[in-house]
Amino acid sequence: MSSASSRSSRDPVADSIAAAADGIVAALPGLGAGNPVVLLDGRSGAGKTSLARELVRRWPLRGRVQVVALDALYPGWDGLDAGVETAREQILKPHARGLIGVWQRWDWETEAPAEAHAVDPGLPLIVEGSGIVDGSTAPLADLRVWLDSPEPSRKRRALDRDGDLYAPHWERWARQEERHVVRDEPRRHATHVYPVP
Secondary structure (H helix, E strand, O other), X not given: OOHXXXXXXXXXXXXXXXXXXXHHHHHOHHHOOOOOEEEEEEOOOOOHHHHHHHHHHHOOOOOOOEEEEHHHOOOOOOOHHHHHHHHHHHHHHHHHOOOOEEXXXXXXXXXXXXXXXXXXXXXXXXXEOOOOOOOOOHHHOOEEEEEEOOXXXXXXXXXXXXXXXXXXXXXXXXXXXHHHHHHHOHHHHOOEEEEOO
């Protein structure tokens, strides 16, 4: 029995995230990779971070799984494309070549790069964030997930989470996400698509 089917429907978002995790966890062993790469994309508030946490909790393969959130890479409120480029060049490409990837966290308060982090190519990797699934990252990942969620509920969740910090930038960020969806067609490049209410 899946964990999704054992949950009550009092929280349909949690149920949807659990169902997505069920599908991904079931697919991982069949990949035949000890260090698979999973990309989680979707617009702001779609549930990417929650899904990443659920996958780490239920990871079915041996060893520790690494998680990189693009929120730590975007260089500010206009940085969606730049954050994806950093993830591709400094994390995904080295991981695919069996090399250690090194990236710097973006400090949103000082608006400058901060400490460096390493990504072990021998370990599984989840990268989650808006923009991460496109034609350039698809060949570098084993599973590519698109979370599809309507704007009103996404906006409510995102602003409940980040409040006054995010509210003035919602439209600015949404325009970058819309450009990504139209230009990069993440749904077409996804191996799995899950609705989140």
